[in-house]
Amino acid sequence: MSNKSLEGKVAIVTGGGRGLGRAHALALAEAGARVLVNDLGGSDRGEGANNGPALEVVREIHAAGGEAKANTSSISDWDGAKSVVDDAIRHFGRLDILVNNAGISRFGSDIASISKDDWEVTMAVNLTGTAAMSHWAAAHWQERGPEAGRAIINTSSPAGVNPLPGSPAYCVSKAAVAALTQTSAAELARLGVRVNALAPMARTRMTDAVPMIDAMMKRSETFDPYGPGNVSPLVVYLASKECRFTGRVFGIGGGRTYLFSGWSADAEIVVENDLITIPAIAEALRDVPVAERPYIIMPGLHLQKPFPDDEILQALNLA
Numbered sequence: 289m290s291n292k293s294l295e296g297k298v299a300i301v302t303g304g305g306r307g308l309g310r311a312h313a314l315a316l317a318e319a320g321a322r323v324l325v326n327d328l329g330g331s332d333r334g335e336g337a338n339n340g341p342a343l344e345v346v347r348e349i350h351a352a353g354g355e356a357k358a359n360t361s362s363i364s365d366w367d368g369a370k371s372v373v374d375d376a377i378r379h380f381g382r383l384d385i386l387v388n389n390a391g392i393s394r395f396g397s398d399i400a401s402i403s404k405d406d407w408e409v410t411m412a413v414n415l416t417g418t419a420a421m422s423h424w425a426a427a428h429w430q431e432r433g434p435e436a437g438r439a440i441i442n443t444s445s446p447a448g449v450n451p452l453p454g455s456p457a458y459c460v461s462k463a464a465v466a467a468l469t470q471t472s473a474a475e476l477a478r479l480g481v482r483v484n485a486l487a488p489m490a491r492t493r494m495t496d497a498v499p500m501i502d503a504m505m506k507r508s509e510t511f512d513p514y515g516p517g518n519v520s521p522l523v524v525y526l527a528s529k530e531c532r533f534t535g536r537v538f539g540i541g542g543g544r545t546y547l548f549s550g551w552s553a554d555a556e557i558v559v560e561n562d563l564i565t566i567p568a569i570a571e572a573l574r575d576v577p578v579a580e581r582p583y584i585i586m587p588g589l590h591l592q593k594p595f596p597d598d599e600i601l602q603a604l605n606l607a
């Protein structure tokens with residue numbers, strides 16, 4: 289692929305002022321795209337606002353000889369999301385690539401202790417923001433008519449496809465982003481839009497805040513395989529005509545890139561033309577192992593099982 293594989297294309301990167309989004313915006317600009325850098329500039333918990341991060345990345349792109357404009361709206365607001373798409377079209381006259389990257393995490397509360405605010409704000413940014421941006425981009429493309437070469441790249445998480453205990457809102461929002469990726473891919477193919485998702489692992493302020501994840505991300509003195517810039521070539525690939533995929537989730541981080549294959553069915557009970565009985569269910573499931581497979585953050589990076597056997601036994605025996 290040439291360095292300028294995205295010449296003539298216009299891209300939006302939400303949350304493009306820091307971390308992974310910043311790296312994606314720089315990489316897309318380097319590949320020749322004109323970039324609308326969106327970032328609200330709030331804290332890692334989604335509080336406050338600051339136009340500095342978006343403006344700084346625009347300055348960096350200009351300094352490298354690229355074209356970019358800033359937008360500092362919140363994508364969790366349906367009208368704010370519309371302003372991002374409107375700005376891309378106002379500044380650059382078209383839209384080809386939408387990178388839905390903006391996200392927040394409020395790790396540390398389980399379902400028993402999570403507050404309504406933590407649940408709602410996480411869903412609003414990670415899920416509603418991704419949906420709102422996809423809606424306005426798709427509505428624009430629908431108005432313009434079909435054209436090959438369009439792409440949406442969503443941001444799920446290894447914690448969305450293999451949920452971790454301790455952050456239900458984050459995991460659920462990211463699982464929903466994977467589902468939205470599949471529905472959008474099926475709906476928007478007719479407009480020439482491919483829709484895929486990343487499940488990245490990269491060293492950013494988000495992972496700095498979670499010591500367990502930070503400790504897993506080993507680096508050498510000369511190279512950091514978890515640098516955000518290692519994820520962005522996948523974004524450029526997914527945005528380019530080299531990519532044949534749609535509706536898929538790509539894991540990436542620590543020098544590994546891989547494809548997730550979604551939910552699978554482990555046990556099957558077939559009862560046709562009759563009501564299934566409770567003993568038939570119990571009998572069919574009798575030999576299926578109770579514990580799930582080990583929790584896999586990514587190939588080669590396993591945690592303990594999500595439900596250790598002794599915890600399952602404890603739950604069964606509490607009555």
Ligand SMILES: NC(=O)c1ccc[n+]([C@@H]2O[C@H](COP(=O)([O-])OP(=O)(O)OC[C@H]3O[C@@H](n4cnc5c(N)ncnc54)[C@H](O)[C@@H]3O)[C@@H](O)[C@H]2O)c1
Pocket residue numbers: 302303304305306307308309326327328329330331332334341361362363364389390391392413417443444445446447487488489490491492493494495
């Ligand atoms: N870093 C990782 O290992 C990792 C792992 C899995 C998923 N992710 C996902 O990658 C994405 C980027 O995360 P990061 O690690 O670079 O974090 P980050 O905190 O460094 O960057 C996120 C950016 O999004 C912006 N943002 C937040 N809410 C916004 C809103 N409402 N509107 C516009 N901008 C908003 C923030 O201001 C920030 O600049 C997130 O969706 C995150 O969930 C990251």
